[in-house]
Amino acid sequence: GAVVSQHPSRVICKSGTSVKIECRSLDFQATTMFWYRQFPKKSLMLMATSNEGSKATYEQGVEKDKFLINHASLTLSTLTVTSAHPEDSSFYICSARVYGGANTGELFFGEGSRLTVL
Amino acid sequence: AQKITQTQPGMFVQEKEAVTLDCTYDTSDPSYGLFWYKQPSSGEMIFLIYQGSYDQQNATEGRYSLNFQKARKSANLVISASQLGDSAMYFCAMRENYGQNFVFGPGTRLSVLP
Numbered sequence: 001g002a003v004v005s006q007h008p009s010r011v012i013c014k015s016g017t018s019v020k021i022e023c024r025s026l027d028f029q030a031t032t033m034f035w036y037r038q039f040p041k042k043s044l045m046l047m048a049t050s051n052e053g054s055k056a057t058y059e060q061g062v063e064k065d066k067f068l069i070n071h072a073s074l075t076l077s078t079l080t081v082t083s084a085h086p087e088d089s090s091f092y093i094c095s096a097r098v099y100g101g102a103n104t105g106e107l108f109f110g111e112g113s114r115l116t117v118l
Numbered sequence: 119a120q121k122i123t124q125t126q127p128g129m130f131v132q133e134k135e136a137v138t139l140d141c142t143y144d145t146s147d148p149s150y151g152l153f154w155y156k157q158p159s160s161g162e163m164i165f166l167i168y169q170g171s172y173d174q175q176n177a178t179e180g181r182y183s184l185n186f187q188k189a190r191k192s193a194n195l196v197i198s199a200s201q202l203g204d205s206a207m208y209f210c211a212m213r214e215n216y217g218q219n220f221v222f223g224p225g226t227r228l229s230v231l232p
Contacts, residue, residue: 034219043209044163044222091161105213106153107220109163 003027004096006110013084014118021079021113023094029074030096034107035067038091047092050077084117091115121145122210122223129228131200138185139195139226141210147171150214152193154184157207157225166208169193200230 003026013019023033031052036044048069049057056069066088068080081088093112097105123142131137143152154166169177169184177184185194197204210223 041227043224046219049219093161093163095163105151106165106168107163107211108165109155112161112163114161 004030004094004108004110006094006113008113009111010114010116012116012118015085016083018080018082019084019115021081021092021094021115023077023079023096023110025075025096025108028096028098030077031074033071033077033094033096035069035077035079036093036095038093038112040091044093047079052077081115084115086117089115089117121221122212124208124210124223124226126226127224129226130231131197131228132231133202134199136196136198137200137228139197139208139210139228140192141194141223142190142192143210143212144191145212145214147214150212152184152186153211153213153220154182154193154195155209155211155222156204157209159206163209167195197228202230202232204228205230 005024005026007022033050035047037047038044046059047062050069050071052071052074058064071077091112091114095107095109097107121144125140150171152169156164156166167177167179167182167184169186176186181198183196207225207227209225211220213220
């Protein structure tokens with residue numbers, strides 16, 4: 001199946017700093033990627049839809065200036081958590097959907113990134 | 119309103135037994151897809167099985183099968199011959215009308231007992 005790679009898997013940063021998380025589609029081109037946030041023992045919450053070559057679409061309640069998304073190529077989307085605070089500590093996971101062929105349109109997920117803000 | 123409901127926060131099953139994880143959904147779209155994902159403690163999301171709203175037969179993938187009851191809007195996951203490695207969170211998800219977004223349920227934590 002399609003492979004999505006996410007990096008870093010774990011990151012610890014100081015409050016006030018910015019952190020960048022990368023999401024790459026390794027064997028397919030992803031015009032659209034999705035960024036989710038997951039709190040402990042909770043479900044995935046869609047934060048934003050990342051569109052290659054255009055602005056991301058953010059879900060209601062997600063601060064676009066806080067969570068900067070860049071999708072500069074067909075294989076890379078980045079999420080930057082700016083001026084991180086302890087409440088931003090969470091598990092962030094990206095995904096992409098493969099269109100056509102034998103795929104059923106399922107989402108393929110990256111490994112996830114666990115952010116801890118001190 | 120909650121679009122995906124998973125009423126079982128936690129489930130236990132004995133190794134080698136079968137287990138059913140419940141999922142009900144709510145949509146007015148005639149065309150939709152239903153998915154089950156497994157999330158082990160490592161955090162990765164693993165796709166298990168897919169059921170399309172127009173599929174006549176229940177989906178099966180190895181030890182996984184989906185009990186699709188369209189009129190009841192339920193899409194329960196059945197895991198046969200449970201293994202210790204099946205212990206994980208299981209999420210039911212829906213994609214409506216070939217749209218981009220998936221909606222995930224709250225999840226069920228399955229624990230397989232030796």
